[in-house]
Amino acid sequence: MTLARVRPTAAPRVIIAPMTAKVAELFPRQGEWIEAEYFALPETNRYLELSEGRLIMPPHPTNTHQSAVGRLYRWLDEFVQERRLGIVRLAPLPVRLWAGKVREPDVFFLAREHGDRIGEQFFGPPDLVIEVTSPGTRRVDRNEKPLEYARAGVAEYWIVDPGAQTVEVFVLREGSYQLLARWSSGQVVRSALLDGLEIPVEQLFMG
Numbered sequence: 001m002t003l004a005r006v007r008p009t010a011a012p013r014v015i016i017a018p019m020t021a022k023v024a025e026l027f028p029r030q031g032e033w034i035e036a037e038y039f040a041l042p043e044t045n046r047y048l049e050l051s052e053g054r055l056i057m058p059p060h061p062t063n064t065h066q067s068a069v070g071r072l073y074r075w076l077d078e079f080v081q082e083r084r085l086g087i088v089r090l091a092p093l094p095v096r097l098w099a100g101k102v103r104e105p106d107v108f109f110l111a112r113e114h115g116d117r118i119g120e121q122f123f124g125p126p127d128l129v130i131e132v133t134s135p136g137t138r139r140v141d142r143n144e145k146p147l148e149y150a151r152a153g154v155a156e157y158w159i160v161d162p163g164a165q166t167v168e169v170f171v172l173r174e175g176s177y178q179l180l181a182r183w184s185s186g187q188v189v190r191s192a193l194l195d196g197l198e199i200p201v202e203q204l205f206m207g
Helices: 015-027 035-039 065-083 112-117 138-154
Strands: 050-053 054-056 088-089 095-098 101-103 107-112 128-132 155-159 166-173 177-184 188-190 198-200
Touching: 035 166, 065 088, 065 107, 065 128, 065 155, 095 138, 095 177, 101 138, 128 138, 138 155, 138 177, 177 188
Parallel strands: 128 155
Antiparallel strands: 050 054, 050 101, 088 107, 095 101, 107 128, 155 166, 166 177, 188 198
């Protein structure tokens, strides 16, 4: 095969600004996002939430955070599967609390009788939600999400704090959460919703 000789040409002139503007036009401004646009986003391994028309990307999880999430998931999933109580899932997986409010809980449980809330693209409100806090998410986990999960009817909410090595369990009563108990190292976490579930606190925070 003979290769034709090609005369060198000048490098193409690249204009960045107009392209940047066109890309920006493909996406809504913060505060203007709707569910259809959120669910049309490409798949990603990052947590991506929708709240008040804003696209929210929480900070990258740390090793400590992911270790606790993994242990919680294994404990809860084994307990639920053995008793055929429902299903357990972990983030990233969208949970639609109500129209325009989509969160991605670290770990959640959905009871078998609520199987109609299972979707391929997202789930409806779970029965139990667990959030593992980190410095970048602590305020939202303690101030915003409890109000949202309560409004959505999530029966039980756990806040797991690797820094303090504590687990707080809240139960929904008359539309708001009340603290069931706060457990620390040497104690055993129990659930009001999942009778018989017991998790030694120190095993959640092992290296």
